[in-house]
Amino acid sequence: EIVFVSREIDPAENRVAASVETVKKMKSLGFDVIVEAGAGLASRIADGEYEAAGARIGMAADAKSADVVLKVRRPADKEIKGYKAGAIVIAIMDPYGNDKALAAMAKAGLTTFAMELMPRITRAQSMDVLSSQANLAGYQAVIDAACEYDRAMPMMMTAAGTVPAAKVFVMGAGVAGLQAIATARRLGAAVSATDVRPAAKEQVASLGAKFIAVEDEEFKAAETAGGYAKEMSKEYQAKQAALVAEHIAKQDIVITTALIPGRPAPRLVTRDMLKSMKAGSIAVDLAVERGGNVEGVEAGKVAEVEGVKVIGYLNVPGRIAASASLLYAKNLVTFLETLVGKETRALAVNPDDELVKATMLTRDGAVVHPNFATAQM
Numbered sequence: 001e002i003v004f005v006s007r008e009i010d011p012a013e014n015r016v017a018a019s020v021e022t023v024k025k026m027k028s029l030g031f032d033v034i035v036e037a038g039a040g041l042a043s044r045i046a047d048g049e050y051e052a053a054g055a056r057i058g059m060a061a062d063a064k065s066a067d068v069v070l071k072v073r074r075p076a077d078k079e080i081k082g083y084k085a086g087a088i089v090i091a092i093m094d095p096y097g098n099d100k101a102l103a104a105m106a107k108a109g110l111t112t113f114a115m116e117l118m119p120r121i122t123r124a125q126s127m128d129v130l131s132s133q134a135n136l137a138g139y140q141a142v143i144d145a146a147c148e149y150d151r152a153m154p155m156m157m158t159a160a161g162t163v164p165a166a167k168v169f170v171m172g173a174g175v176a177g178l179q180a181i182a183t184a185r186r187l188g189a190a191v192s193a194t195d196v197r198p199a200a201k202e203q204v205a206s207l208g209a210k211f212i213a214v215e216d217e218e219f220k221a222a223e224t225a226g227g228y229a230k231e232m233s234k235e236y237q238a239k240q241a242a243l244v245a246e247h248i249a250k251q252d253i254v255i256t257t258a259l260i261p262g263r264p265a266p267r268l269v270t271r272d273m274l275k276s277m278k279a280g281s282i283a284v285d286l287a288v289e290r291g292g293n294v295e296g297v298e299a300g301k302v303a304e305v306e307g308v309k310v311i312g313y314l315n316v317p318g319r320i321a322a323s324a325s326l327l328y329a330k331n332l333v334t335f336l337e338t339l340v341g342k343e344t345r346a347l348a349v350n351p352d353d354e355l356v357k358a359t360m361l362t363r364d365g366a367v368v369h370p371n372f373a374t375a376q377m
């Protein structure tokens with residue numbers, strides 16, 4: 001059976017869905033691997049390296065022969081046309097609000113899997129692309145902030161005087177936020193953080209940052225069974241905003257990462273809050289693709305809002321593509337392995353497997369995922 005690793009057609013996507021290590025792994029699982037020429041270049045993997053690992057270098061047209069197509073992003077219509085009916089396609093599918101695209105994949109007879117829907121259970125931890133990519137995004141957010149900040153991050157005591165440490169405030173202490181805290185700490189900043197999930201408090205403290213939040217009864221109950229945030233009441237939001245407003249005025253860098261599954265990103269930083277910061281302060285909004293946490297953020301840009309540089313880069317993991325691809329490729333191959341029969345060494349999708357149930361979007365001409373079953377043609 002043949003696995004095809006495609007070159008991403010979106011010019012803004014630098015990641016690739018296979019690494020040298022995962023090509024070797026797929027070979028050992030019994031697959032023939034075709035990598036589209038140039039697929040790894042933007043992630044610093046040359047065709048020759050894939051070849052040395054046992055892959056054949058091919059063209060886009062070779063996708064037609066593939067039983068499995070590995071991608072970073074959901075295939076565009078013109079890519080779908082190049083796949084054979086019944087092929088398995090695994091990618092970050094961005095399914096919410098994209099009914100038409102799901103219907104097109106169903107119509108083409110593809111069996112498609114959305115990696116970002118992987119359940120957050122122990123067995124699937126090594127397949128969790130949200131975590132692997134958010135972790136790098138949290139790191140990169142601090143690097144991007146440091147590049148735009150006209151001052152030093154650490155306190156420096158020199159013969160010529162003392163430079164104070166930057167004050168960094170991280171809003172949303174999930175996977176990205178915790179890595180942002182750790183990275184800012186390594187650079188010597190004085191770090192504080194907030195979250196609406198009570199479990200975050202201890203994690204923030206264990207990284208040496210100060211926890212800032214209104215800790216009332218609602219806060220104490222604010223985590224879902226899946227470990228995600230709930231949307232908070234208007235009353236809570238107002239109390240929290242007042243506390244945050246007071247805190248932000250004293251910060252140099254704010255990094256926001258707050259998301260609620262299936263909802264627009266909560267608006268946490270207002271223009272007035274930005275105005276209260278020193279000129280030349282920085283806000284990095286990692287939630288920009290879901291509407292943004294910061295008022296005035298512009299997708300793909302560094303915007304100047306009330307004297308603060310608001311960074312709204314898109315696809316932040318793609319800014320650190322060589323690392324992001326290594327982890328993403330590993331997540332993919334670990335999942336692919338679960339679709340291969342142990343004895344038969346052939347592809348065998350088990351619809352009763354909880355990983356398949358959670359991630360399979362289309363099969364046999366239909367949209368099969370319960371969340372998107374209305375996405376018919």
Ligand code: NAD
Nearest residue numbers: 120121131172173174175195196197227229257258259266
């Ligand atoms: P996410 O990307 O959905 O959200 C980022 C953070 O924003 C979350 O911590 C959330 O609580 C926070 N947030 C939401 N609204 C907010 C608001 N109004 N103010 C401040 N913060 C707000 O979350 P994530 O990074 O994917 O992680 C969510 C949880 O899942 C974490 O506890 C994480 O450790 C856990 N997790 C578990 C597993 C696993 O068990 N396999 C894997 C990954 C993550």
